[in-house]
Amino acid sequence: MYYFDELIIAEIRKKNEVALQELYKTHYPMIVHLICSNNGTEQEAKDIYQDAMIAFYERAQQPDFVLTCKIKTYIYAVSWRLWLKRLTHKKRYHGSFEVAESFLRVEEEMRSIEEMELDYDRMNEAMNGLGEPCQSIIRDFYVKGNSMEEISAKYNYTNADNAKNQKYKCLQRLKKLFFDGRQED
């Protein structure tokens, strides 16, 4: 239905960085206009827009994601909702969230986006609480996909098994930090 948009999503799923950056540049003026004409500054527009873009990027990676509207509509609607939320926080907006013109599944989208947001914030805290070198070891292994041998060399462990034990300890601490944070909520 949205031929070009499907193409863009396909590129983003392939983690095509240029596609993401081009998409960012394409819609940035729209969101600046939206936020600035609704009591916001350009800096706030940038924050909101980046959050919306990240949400879009992450949602696009998930296998169950289906594009039910144009990407532009999606980003516009999500940015608008994020902005209303922020205005509510600033106690400047007391209206209800009726956004009749946005796409149908925006409610569901906002829920998944907020869930991801919660996970992200908690992980941020857990990672910060973890300290070094644990943080870097976990990142190198799970995010960058380095092997235990590479990590052992990088952090001067005598062998890969020592590094693995260290990673194991780090992981247990991270788990405690992350899930205990969750239980307190």
Added chain:
Amino acid sequence: MDARKINMRLSVEEIDQLDRYAKGTSDQKEIAAVEDRMNSDASYRQLAKEHLALIQVVVRHGERMRVRQLLEAAHREVNAEPALAEAGTAAGSQASMISSSARQTNQKQSRRFEVGYWKLSGIAASVALISVVATFIITRSLKNEQSANYKELRRNVEQIKRSQKLMMDDIAEQKVAPAPANYAGTSFMISSNGYLTTSYHVVRESDSIFVENEAFGNLKAKVVYQDRENDIALLKIPGFVLEKSSLPYAISKKESSLAEDVFTLGYPKEDVVFGAGSISAMTGYKGNPIAYQISVPVNPGNSGGPLFNNRGDLVGIISGQQTQSSGTAFAIKSTILLASIDQAPDSIKTLIRPSRVSSQKIPSRVDQVNEWRKYVFMVRVYKEQ
């Protein structure tokens, strides 16, 4: 839960196994082993799921930090190209977009030439093309949507003159007042030394501006400050000083309440028109927090007019109306006006001195309107064709 915490922990080997499973580097045998155990061993299943969920968040977290860096890099490019900063400048910005992606491709090319330059530049070019076409189509449709529902209330004098003429042809004697202006709206005084406020959309693209009312006649004014975002403009009548030291009304510093009685004075025609109603919602068009929704009858030409409350204090500026439903108009809040004045350059800001206090006693509506209308002007906007 507690039992699990004390006794159960995955071993180093089990975690290794799960990591391989999550990364998809396990062989068939290992996948089967992990899944079998998950199906048969409930406590293992819980721990394993917890671990898989945790590393999923770790991965996503790392990914997000990477993406944010990417977006920051893209943002720096946006800022480097001022052509992009203006919303809706279609052709120019898209040309620069193509060139910027070409530039980006060049950088990438030198960094990972071995990866395959052709493949990469092909993707970049196709993406730039896609986004160019997609934006073009979308902006057009979006514009239609907006203009369909929201109407700014500046008066297109030509149009009205034509329809008026038709009416007047029937009433042969009466003569239509010649109105050579292109657009007309309403404006009102906010400071006794000749500063006026109106809507930005009334005076945009203007070459010269005249304000007129019964009390002061026809005066030339100039735009001294424009706030496009909030649809506010400040005008100044050069050399104008009011005999009284202050205006009878103040600009309300707090938001009005729902259902508060309000009235407006405006120039939808050549004579001043009074309209009354109430604040019907605390937000404007599409939930816009900077405006009120009001149930005051307004017409093209009311734009830029003042909205007063019962005490006669200014609470808003008439800005537009919803086209689909009648009786729904919008007014920018006075708090936004004050904030906007605050943003103005010091050379203007310091000269604007709105009355601090509203008049002591509340006069009757008739007396009030007769006094207040002296400070409400018709705005005529001329521009080169």
